[in-house]
Amino acid sequence: EVQLVExxxxxxxPGGSLxxxxxxxxFPFSSYRMNWVRQAPxxxxxxxxxxxxxxxxxxxxxxxxGRFTIxxxxxxxxxxxxxxxxxxxxxxxxxxxxxDGSNWGLEYWGQGTLVTVSS
Amino acid sequence: xxxxxxxxSFLSASxxxxxxxTCRASQGIxxxxxxxxxxxxxxxxxxxxxASTLQSGVPSRFSGSGSGTEFTLTITSLQPEDFATYxxxxxxxxxxxxxxxxxxxxx
Numbered sequence: 111e112v113q114l115v116e117x118x119x120x121x122x123x124p125g126g127s128l129x130x131x132x133x134x135x136x137f138p139f140s141s142y143r144m145n146w147v148r149q150a151p152x153x154x155x156x157x158x159x160x161x162x163x164x165x166x167x168x169x170x171x172x173x174x175x176g177r178f179t180i181x182x183x184x185x186x187x188x189x190x191x192x193x194x195x196x197x198x199x200x201x202x203x204x205x206x207x208x209x210d211g212s213n214w215g216l217e218y219w220g221q222g223t224l225v226t227v228s229s
Numbered sequence: 230x231x232x233x234x235x236x237x238s239f240l241s242a243s244x245x246x247x248x249x250x251t252c253r254a255s256q257g258i259x260x261x262x263x264x265x266x267x268x269x270x271x272x273x274x275x276x277x278x279x280a281s282t283l284q285s286g287v288p289s290r291f292s293g294s295g296s297g298t299e300f301t302l303t304i305t306s307l308q309p310e311d312f313a314t315y316x317x318x319x320x321x322x323x324x325x326x327x328x329x330x331x332x333x334x335x336x
Contacts, residue, residue: 145325147273154330155265155273155316160323169323172230205272213320215263215278222272 112136112218114206119223126196126227132189132206132220140164140184143209145216146191148202148225158204159191174200193225201227231255231319235328241336248304250331252317257297261321264293264302267330268313276315277302307333 118130130146146158159180160169168180179192189206203222210217232255242248252262260280265273275284277293280300290305304311312335317328 147327155267155318155327157318157325157327160325169325171324210275210278213261214282215275215284215318215320216265216273217275217278217284219272219274 112208114208114218114220116204116206116220116223119204119225121226121228122196123229124197124227127192127194128196128225130191130193130204130206130223130225134187134189134206134208137208137218139182139187142211143213144180144182144189145207145209146180146189147205147207147216147219148200149205149222150199150202153202156202160209161189196225196227198227201225230324231258231322231326233317233319233326233328235315235317235331238329238331240331240333242307242333243336244307244309246307248307248311248333250302250315250317250333252295252300252302252328254298254300254319258319258321260296261319262293262295262300263318263320264291265316265318266311266313267316273316304333 113135115133145160161180177195181190205222206220207216208218234253262280264277267273281293314332
């Protein structure tokens with residue numbers, strides 16, 4: 111069974127940093143592109159970042175470029191999102207999601223981890 | 230960046246109704262479009278990929294169509310468990326944008 115379990119969310123002050131993790135199991139992690147998607151309270155889905163299977167390619171939304179860094183450790187079956195210079199509009203539930211293998215959709219999602227940015 | 234515009238943003242419907250949601254892309258995305266269903270407090274669920282292919286386990290009352298810039302999600306006979314918010318997403322290019330969502334509510 112495919113499982114994606116996010117962790118690392120919490121309360122952080124504006125300007126602070128946080129590192130999210132996503133532990134993957136039930137599939138060959140190194141074979142799939144991975145993504146972070148977020149959802150601010152009461153708002154829609156926002157794609158944040160994607161990383162290729164061997165970390166050769168990383169992509170970011172303009173809203174986080176230069177502040178967030180996506181990474182993965184295929185040996186540990188884990189995906190990460192390092193978030194720096196956090197702002198109030200970064201507050202959201204952050205979901206880890208796995209590609210379907212053919213760039214057609216995000217097939218599996220974690221349960222999400224909540225990031226709150228407040229002084 | 231490719232913008233996706235869903236219509237309507239809100240939809241009131243009754244059980245048994247036929248429901249259609251439209252997603253328009255600001256430029257052509259061939260068939261790189263997915264549809265998701267999200268219920269409150271839950272992660273999104275992939276319903277349809279490649280514009281018209283039903284994800285495994287999704288009921289056949291859901292269908293997708295379109296290519297290029299105009300796409301539709303149709304629910305042929307709305308069931309109680311279908312009241313949710315629906316999103317389209319384009320995977321043709323980065324950033325992989327989502328539509329703003331369509332909330333399907335009970336009339």
